[in-house]
Amino acid sequence: MLGLMQKQPLLISSLIQFAERYHGDTEVVSRRVEGDVHRYTYRDLAARARQLANTLEQEGLQFGDRVASLAWNGYRHLEMYFGVSGSGRVLHTINPRLHPEQVAWIVNHAEDQVLCFDTTFLPLVQAVHAQCPTVKKWVALCDADKLPTDAGIPGLVSYESWIGGASSTYTWPEFDENTASGLCYTSGTTGHPKGVLYSHRSNVLHAYGAALPDVMGLSARDTAMPVVPMFHVNAWGLPYSAPLTGCKLVLPGPALDGKSLYELMEAEGVTFAAGVPTIWQMLLNHVRAGGLKFSSLRRTVIGGSACPPALIDAYRDEFGVTVLHAWGMTETSPLGTLSTLKRKHLSLPREEQMKLLQKQGRPIFGVDLRIIDSAGQDQPWDGKTYGDLLIRGPWIIDSYYKGEKSPLVFDAEGHGWFPTGDVATIDPDGFMQITDRSKDLIKSGGEWISSIDIENIAMAHPAVAMAACIGMPHPKWDERPIIVVVKRPGAEVTREELLAFYEGKIAKWQIPDDVVFVDAIPLGATGKMLKTKLREQLKDYKLPGV
Ligand code: ADP
Secondary structure, three states, X not given: OOOOOOOOOOOHHHHHHHHHHHOOOOEEEEEOOOOOEEEEEHHHHHHHHHHHHHHHHHOOOOOOOEEEEEOOOOHHHHHXXXXXXXXXXXXXXOOOOOOHHHHHHHHHHHOOOEEEEOHHHHHHHHHHHHHOOOOOEEEEOOOHHHOOOOOOOOOOXXXXXXXXXOOOOOOOOOOOOOOEEEEEEOOOOOOOOOEEEEEHHHHHHHHHHHHOOOOOOOOOOOEEEEOOOOOOHXXXXXXXXXXXXXXXXXXXXXXXXXXXXXXXXXXXXXOEEEXXXXXHHHHHHHHHHOOOOOOOOOEEEEEOOOOOHHHHHHHHHHHOOXXXXXXXXXXXXXXXXXXXXXXXXXXXXXXXXXXXXXXXXEEOOOOEEEEEOOOOOEOOOOOOOOEEXXXXXXXXXXXXXXXXXXXXXXXXXXXXXXXXXXXXXXXOOOOEEEEEEXXXXXXXXXXXXXXXXXXXXXXXXXXXXXXXXXXXXXXXXXXXXXXXXXXXXXOOOOHHHHHHHOEOOEOHHHOOOEEEEOXXXXXXXXXXXXXXXXXXXXXXXXXXXX
């Protein structure tokens, strides 16, 4: 017997329709590429998203056609989130920090028909446009009078003149909720990037999940600022969860330095933010250096790579800001787990609570986890035994776009699980902790060393601004860890002092063999440390005594 409830599909257009009707006067504030601050409301956003949808009709784009963006977090990009997906096309958010060759490869693979870009990325577009034959329209996300002249891109138009003449009257179409809504490529540190094709259903369910109190806990009283880029896994779903809850949105545009972020947060009363650890470290440095305080910020989600415990402590102790440590991947939309305490943990001593909050956290309803060994056997959830992390759920990837074979691992019941490439432990309460990416684990004498543990200790040293642990070849032990360190400006620490800092904190054999001081650690397209590049840079390095 079937239930007798309405069968309304879960569609992205419903999010903006909801925000327009029930939170119409709530603001969306954006720092523009031009440097000024733009503000309008969900009502304005919805009207302009409809204009964009009409423009796509006029352009002759079919249902399912791909429209690409190369853009910062800003209102025009947000209009694309709704105008493109809501009208049944697929929004392909491209990471502009990728190498031009990779960008061209991705555009061709996705067969993008329209590409809209912030003028910051004009040189990138100039470098790739001739290699992108599927793109029939290039659109600069700017006012008509800001359109770059003599750009050498045939038919280039400004976004404002492109959508300006279109009507804002448009009826959002209804279609199957499993229809593709967005496309995002993994950064492809090995081989070609792979396309993850989200659906309306997966994104709307993810938006519900993300907004829960034990997850991002968003409400119509919040002001949310996604610092995580909208070209990186949909800014962790915030462009969808914000209209779903009716919170005010603040989009920081290209100004991602500590000073600009801080000033925008203070000016707009940001209560909630989200981003990768390197951004939060930068902001912390800025606020500390200026003796500043956060007057409105209460919570921030930090994820995308392991958040050093010292960073969580600093925000809590010095500024009263709660850090929510989260884990996820492009393939998981991205939220998989987030760390918040359970009721039974409230009576624990602070130190015990902090141990839990440093973990990557508990799964959000909808997501299920397993850890397995190399023979595929489930490992115990004792918080100590680690295994390869598998995940399944309605917002987890089934197969890659144009992928030939399924990436999934199947269990005895025939359920497909996505192997994350991460190695993790799970404790009896379901708190997952990432030991490492399997490719970053250091194998020393048949035992594994977690590079994250080694980095977290270095990051707790007051003279260390950034630290990356990598394994170096060793004739006897296979690999031995070294720690590559960027010192804080003006701070001093010697190799010997830093190595001594590890004593008593981890087993002796896990202590790095050496410290290498560098001016900078290479960062990837999403602000994460790029260990592949670091290994390349240190290819002539030899361990002491080897
Ligand atoms: P890429 O970094 O390759 O672009 P993703 O952005 O999808 O791809 O990154 C996913 C990976 O980032 C995870 O598999 C995991 O290794 C790492 N990661 C994400 N969040 C965390 C976290 N909180 N702690 C440790 N690692 C994390």
